[in-house]
Amino acid sequence: MNAENAVRQDNDSSLQDTGTKEYLSVIIAGQLFGIPVLQVQDVLGEQSVTTIPLAPPEVAGSLNLRGRIVTAIDVRQRLGLDAQDAEGLKAMSVVVEENNELYSLIIDKVGDVLPLDNKNYESSPATLDPLWREVSMGVYRLENELLIVLDVPKLLNAVHL
């Protein structure tokens, strides 16, 4: 596996046994998740969000990102988790683009960008909570913990339904 190949695979969404891909790691309720780095537009700190009445529960509201209106998605709600209880924790969000619309995914904390080796990747266990299975592409076995790869279009698509 040469370096050139590896670089090319970064751009390739299909996963193979060899090579590495880069993920932005985020933490939601103590669980490590990964979002493909190429899909990430921005990482934001706490934002003032305008709530949208009558919106689906996972829609936290909308915010202004440099003149563009971004729809904020409460990922905890989307994953069927309790709302953030610890008031002290500053919610952060990751901005992604889907169908020319910007979405900010509100998560607990943003970690590092991790280059992950494809050989440690496998699809989500069949026994995983169906809701989680639906929005995850697969799992990376890291040294100390497991990282779940979020399928961003599905995460947002389900919201559309």
Place this chain on the structure above:
Amino acid sequence: MDGMDDLIVDFLTETNEMLGDLDADLVTLEKNPNDQNLLSQIFRLVHTIKGTCGFLGLPRLETVAHKGEDVLGLFRDGTLEVTPEYVTLIFQCLDRIKFIVTELEANSKEPEGDDTELLEKLTAVYTSAGKSDADNMIPDDLNAFMSAGDLQDTEQTPEPDGAETATNGLEEDVIAFPDPEMSSTPELTEAEAATPENTAPQAAANSIANQSLRVNVDVLENLMTLVSELVLTRNQLLQILRMQNESDFTTPLQRLNHVVSDLQEGVMKTRMQPIGNAWAKLPRIIRDINLDLGKKIELEMLGQDTELDRQVLELIKDPLMHMVRNSADHGIGTPAERVTAGKPEIGKIRLHSYHEGGHIIITISDDGRGLSTERIKEKILSQKMATAAELEEMSLQQIQQFIFKAGFSTAAQVTSVSGRGVGMDVVRTNIEKIGGSIELKSTEGKGTTFTIKIPLTLAIVSALIVESARERFAIPQLAVRELVMTGASGKDNRIETIKGTPVFRLRDRLLPLVSLEDILKLSSDKPEAENAEEKQNREEDEAQFSNKYIVVTQVGVYMFGIIVDRVFDTEEIVIKPVAKILKDIQMFSGNTILGDGSVIMILDPAGIANSSGEIDSADTMESAAEESHMTSATEQTSLLLFEAGDGAPKAVPLELISRLEEIQITDIEHANGQMVIQYRDQLMSLLPFNETIKMDDLKHKPVLVFSDDNNAMGLIVDRIIDITEEHIDVQIAGHEETLGSAIIDGKATDVVNVFHFLQKHSAEWFKDHDDEPFANTEANGASHKKRRILLVEDSPFFRNMLTPLLTVAGYEVTTTSSAVDALKMCDTGVQFDVIVSDIEMPEMSGFEFAEKIKTDTNWQNTPLVALSSHATQQDKDRGLAAGFNQYIAKFDRDTLLNTLSQTLAE
């Protein structure tokens, strides 16, 4: 179009434009076959198309255009007469060109296909006539093909050159080639050379052409977006400036402010297009309908220069086309039908557009058949949109409104033109989507008129910023009529509630209200609101609405109020579409970023009106408006709504009821074949509203008590529903116990004829009055000329009720809605035999009225009868003192008639 040559892109744009012009020109040509200028112009357009495609290597398009050009050339030279058949052929040719162009646009190459049939037809026309053009020596050929009239034309143009000088010398090169098949190559260069020259006469005809410039729409759109952003940033800066007391930025920012405003206006102007662009296809459509369906329709277009935003234009194009098609197809009948109906053979469809206060008004009217109420009714029934009983109670306008509902088409037959049932509801939705409204007026046999009102532009709108439950929202200023600040509960100017539903007295009418907090479910975290709801306590309900603001909003003709907590400034906002997730929420039309940088949702007044239950208000409001013309004000009557047995809810004017009681079934006794109850040491006769009322299922039953000064009778009903204030438009029906039906609270409701009950079951009620009241009046009416009565009554309900009653009894009735009006009438010198007046009236009471006319007017000797629901002895005394000759209770019909005949006999 990515990979496409720039040249082709330009060609397509230009060709599309030309084709649009051609359609319109040809229809005109058909009417004025001798218009040489027009002929030259058409020929030139087709010629240019042909020339350019040869150059670009589009063989199929070239061939079709070429053949078309040949035939057009004959028209121009006068060799061939312009007949509808030939024009149709040219249209077919243009349609083929359009088809190829469309395909070319989509796929960057000419589509596969065979044009042989069309080409043969064109060639046949050309060769049979065209030979003569090339070779004048064979007139026999011409005779075979053409009529004598054509021949004359041909003779006048013996040589091609002669024709050219007659028309336009510039085009020599274009016309003169004898065999078109051979000349395609040289012609190309000629065409290119000819083009700039050819624009010269055009420019002369239209001098603006020289000063205009073709700009790609995307460029303009982009410019508009940038200006929108600039406006937002400007707003932001001004907001910051406002918070600073003194700043060096003040002056430059003010200037920036003005420049941005001017820039915004300027860019808006670039987007403006004459509405005629949206109409360009219509003449062709009408022409085709005329030919296909054998009709004679003339399309008249007025105000084609009225400009509006191209975005709006795009959105109304299809609805307009649909409506004109409808008018031509369903509206206007065949010439034979029209003649039978006594109308001119040629039907007329008239389009008219003009500006009116920030809006564009477009009317589409035809002098056709009008909407057939019977057919609409049948359709409503067959589609189960309403029941026959409901239809009975509907006004004509309400029935007509059904054409705006989904899945509705009255065309008996689906024609190729229209009648596919995806009609007017889509039109209405599209128009409402852009903040417009559509109204309908139709008279069966006379014609139909649609009036569309649309905003000038959609891009930047002025919006009112309001707050509810600490959230801010924007309401487009366009929909806002006025703002009202309300007082605390218990005070004047407060929001009142009827069974928890807030309403507000806005001047002389009751304004339905929706609370923004409730409708957007903002109050879920407020437990006290829930409590208030549970208790159904009116005072608490009202307290909840104290010190609020009402944004009086108008959607179409429906007015309602939105209750908000606070009202801020107005701001210029740019409507941005909401994210896909939120598309389903009909309350919002978009979102935007405010001057302070926060995101705000834009409320959609139409969505709010719909979700608060008011959809088909146009009809009721309109009829109410019409009514108000006649009665000088939109008056409301307090009505008690109740249920009794089966069928629709019933209503009775609250004024007629003296009390409501609840009786125990076990307390009911029977005497003299009647149900009676002991009530305050007297016997009160009881009467079930009708047979369907069950007397055993419940222990308690509500009773409506009607009473005179010493008589009382109770009407047993099932359940009291509500008290409501409503303008009622009663249609007198033949039923005994109902006076008619009206729409109350959105439901068809029977208005109860109280007389019926009083008369039928309380014989003794009238015992102390004289025998046969009717006989008296009729004798009166027969022996003398009709007696004239003036009825002064503020309630439209009573006017509606009493007028037919008195008319039937043989009187000539004049009504007026106030004592003041009556006095004016008095001044004019009109005389009446008797005046019947209400006592409780706004402005001037009946007592005052009586005092006035009894002192020195030309009515001072006219007998005066008071008619009031307050008929205590005290009231009577006061009335007699004021000058009334008689004082009678309002609901006592026979006494009224009796008294009138007695009074007149005196």
